[in-house]
Amino acid sequence: MASATLVMLDPRAAVNPGRRDPVRPVDNLRGKTIGVLDNGLQNSTPLMKALVPLLEERFGRVLFRTKPSQSRGAPGEWLEEFAAQCHVVITGVGD
Numbered sequence: 607m608a609s610a611t612l613v614m615l616d617p618r619a620a621v622n623p624g625r626r627d628p629v630r631p632v633d634n635l636r637g638k639t640i641g642v643l644d645n646g647l648q649n650s651t652p653l654m655k656a657l658v659p660l661l662e663e664r665f666g667r668v669l670f671r672t673k674p675s676q677s678r679g680a681p682g683e684w685l686e687e688f689a690a691q692c693h694v695v696i697t698g699v700g701d
Contacts (some may be wrong), residue, residue: 609661635664635665635666635693635694636665636666638665638666638692639671639693639695640660640661640666640668640669640695641668641670641671641690642654642670643671643673643696644670644673644697645698646673647699650699660698661673669687669692
């Protein structure tokens, strides 16, 4: 009987080991622009859509986007838009 070979796979993504300075915390969200990035999964979309008016009422402007595909990252232009316009971004997974 032939012996089998076991191959172990590492599912972790490559990490950039370069030094990164921590992001300064936001002391207050009132008057700030909050980004909401929905991953598009069946249960995350209703949750994120319900969150948007609550954030707008309490804090101010909200920039909302739903990813075109759950399995891929957000489009680069969206990430640039969030980085340029938002003080904080909320994202999450719900299924």
